[in-house]
């Protein structure tokens with residue numbers, strides 16, 4: 001897809017030839033994780049959060065498909081939309097590469113990927129993270 | 135008389151619908167005028183105003199009262215998403231208990247998500263509704279037929295509500311034949327955003343319809359499907375939702391339990407939301423929403439009619455006005471003025487809204 005740019009810096013790693021990982025936070029006070037990375041722990045309000053790369057594998061917890069373009073969205077529809085449960089004890093809102101809900105089942109293994117959204121004014125492909133059946 | 139008692143002195147409504155070319159201020163003026171007339175009050179007869187609005191903009195309440203030549207008192211504008219009207223009533227009731235007198239009202243018209251979430255397609259509000267619906271189907275025995283059934287029930291009730299936007303009955307087949315917006319939600323299972331206004335005058339006093347509780351609560355962290363729409367949450371299914379927090383506090387303040395309630399107006403932004411609210415409000419045990427619907431409990435002829443007004447599925451949803459719209463309906467029910475949609479002998483009524491913020495309001499009215 002030529003030159004790519006992430007939909008938001010700091011959301012996920014996507015170095016050429018490198019692995020795709022979500023950038024989250026782990027609280028050194030209560031031990032809970034969060035995503036995206038925040039300066040303050042949403043579970044206990046501690047400021048002692050460290051940046052970590054979250055697991056790129058998880059299981060499907062709930063899903064649907066978006067059939068009409070939501071506000072501000074310039075990409076294609078339909079696309080899958082759901083929540084994937086990560087081994088860190090975290091549930092993450094995510095796009096899914098599968099847009100037909102009946103092809104997915106509860107608890108099925110998923111892995112992280114990067115998908116194109118739209119081409120920006122500079123001709124670069126804007127990309128975001130998504131989970132795909134593994 | 136308990137000097138802290140707050141009663142509903144007057145109610146007023148502008149029908150909910152779409153009013154192209156009518157400024158929001160004009161819509162609200164009608165509701166306020168009606169409420170003041172119902173209370174027998176005029177200029178100078180109220181001491182404060184609380185205006186609940188989601189999209190009314192800066193100084194929405196000032197504009198309304200300015201248009202009526204009734205400014206001078208403190209005017210407070212409050213935004214709490216779908217629960218804005220509940221927040222206004224909470225402030226008004228609280229101020230009265232402290233010795234003032236108020237007049238809240240609600241208005242509407244529609245950025246909540248960060249720009250990148252829009253770019254990523256993650257600002258899809260109905261998709262979040264759909265995910266909650268999917269979980270409910272998984273955990274509470276709720277089926278597509280149950281979802282369609284909520285629409286059928288509310289639209290049937292709405293036939294008798296002249297202030298509703300949709301006043302035609304629908305069948306389950308028609309609902310399920312409408313286009314799928316986000317599986318399992320079909321178009322007709324979603325309410326339509328629209329315009330409207332509701333106004334309520336409250337004063338210190340006993341007798342008539344009493345505001346037994348007006349509670350607003352926000353979300354606790356941890357729930358990924360919370361109306362706060364976080365990007366992540368914990369693997370923890372026991373985080374109490376804001377509706378439950380508000381309901382628990384409201385029941386305590388009002389001295390009633392869920393089993394004492396005779397009539398409910400609850401958030402039905404989508405059909406699943408109403409069923410989920412049954413559980414979150416404690417109208418049935420967790421996991422029993424489908425069962426409660428099967429037993430017909432929430433139908434007009436049932437033990438606990440829910441959304442006799444037709445709900446937002448019939449009325450449409452002017453966000454800032456919806457909570458006070460419920461208060462107007464429930465006051466009519468408690469006064470025995472609800473006509474063909476009257477719940478006979480209703481003495482305890484509950485109004486519930488929940489939405490962005492997250493904000494949830496639970497109001498208990500008694501007579």
Ligand SMILES: [Zn+2]
Nearest residue numbers: 027030041044
């Ligand atoms: Zn923490």
